[in-house]
Amino acid sequence: MIFEGILGYLQNHIDIDYSLWITWCLFPLLITFLLPLFIVFLLYMTACMLYLKRRHWENIKATLQVGDKWEAARKSVGALWDTHGYIWHGYEIEGIENLPDDGAALIIYYHGAIPIDLYYLLAKILLVKDRLIHTVADHFLFKIPGFSIIAECMKVIPGTVQSCSGILKEGNMLAISPGGVYEAQFSHHYTLMWKKRLGFAKVALDAKVPVVPMFTENVREAFRTVSTGRRLFLKLYAKFKFPFAPIYGGFPVKMITHLGKPIPYDPGITPEQLQAKVATAIEDLINKHQRKPSNIFYALLERIPKFRKKHL
Template sequence: MVDSTLTFIWLQLEKLDIEYWKWVAWLIYPVIISFLLPLVIPICLYCCAIFLHVYQYRHRLRDAYAVDFWGGAKKTVAVFWEAQGRIWHGYEIVGLNRLPETGPAMIIYYHGALPIDFYYVMAKCLLEKQRQIHAVGDNFLFNIPGFHLMTEVFCVSPGTVHSCAGILENGHILGIAPGGVREALFGDEYYRVMWGNRSGFAKVALQTKVPIIPMFTKNIRESFRTPGWGRSSLRWIYEKCRLPIVPIYGFFPVKMITYLGQPIYPDDSMTPEMLADQVKQGIEKLIEDHQIVPGNILRALSDRLTCKEKED
């Protein structure tokens, strides 16, 4: 008798629980309709804006496809990224003229949580200078399913000293972020350059005698960020397995301006460590001149309204 009574009570409570959640769903349904669904309209408008931006390049894209199929594909992607940067971040680049029209050069850049600024530079260079920037990517990138074709088409390689020297000797522009994934995941809004003892790029520059162009993008850390909690533990795990296990959040529409500094020319009297230190100082000078630290997301958002640079 007691068991059947308890069972009856349990069934009634379970039924009450279901009815309660139905009532909660009914209560918040108007909120969902009123506030969340209207977000579909801005998303659609944003997609339309990107499409129209791409469409205005239709003649150039058609010519590119007629000459080289993969060249056309690369320019289509480049136009998409150029539109994305212009519309979402009000993206600008200062010093693009410092990249040579022909011949080799090396771009050394500060690595944000995601190197979206480097994608924008690659797109800009491809569209305006008709030059493909080759890039060095972390090893884990080449193990991501579906990425192989993209890394091949956009000339991304693991980047040994020998392969980097070969790229430059063939007259290409090469982009390297010496801080790599460590700087991306464990850097913060204070914009400290985290290269450790890495000087491989300097060995390549001394071997090939190519100019090094330092690069930094204002507010790159305010566009995407990594959480501050548990950072020491996550870094310990990263150093053991070398996998990008730190979560990334953001994609805030902050103002972004990329600055390309004055070229630094290797000198035979320099050691790789001396050259690497000089380039590091060049990037730190760009940060000091153009970035308020610590970075602030609200300030970076307000820069969209007040900050505008002109190509020098």
């Protein structure tokens, strides 16, 4: 009786067609905020895969005869992310020859709302060149449950000048975004937001390695941060050093990572001069390859080859 009464009330007082119309209108908005959760899902899937590899290492070692306990796990994770990039974003790399087949190099990249392009790059280089790129991440990530095992396997560190320089001196490649979370949250128009950060320049000069500039086309059309309430989010970030601006998106736009010509080590250059040189190189990549003003619709169209063009 109670159910019938409720049903009768709904039928008499609610316009079903209107409710369906509202649902239809709000559905795209709902989806744009839910899609970023898929990236979180992939990260936790990565953690789960790595836990499985660590738990059953002895069996894996006996089966695959791998010397490094993480090697099989890395290749599995790399295959997962490379496949996702290929299907969802038609991901490509231009200038892959600018990364060395052996020896050290420092990769400096523009930070999108979510650095999904970096994940794809790590996977591709691991599979194509059989090399692991070490990366520097913000401190808050290491407090997230499940991230520690990803960091252990994929060589992700908080990063100091000394530790980063040591990694490069050992002949490894290292990726750093000078803008970090600040750039990810508040750079809405592909503007570099490095402030006066010189750490990466000091690292490159101390380790005596070349710097490879990197930019990924349409990275901010894939995921964006909400610009409304920018002042509030800036104040919160300044106080807590945590990204509070909501992220939305997950759009399957075309993504191409552009790796510029290496900037060779120059013993006569200062950190300030090197920072300016690298910033100019990345800005040149942005101006050459990124459509401005940025547009999600055109970024989606660029999945079709005939709509691809250079943005001079």
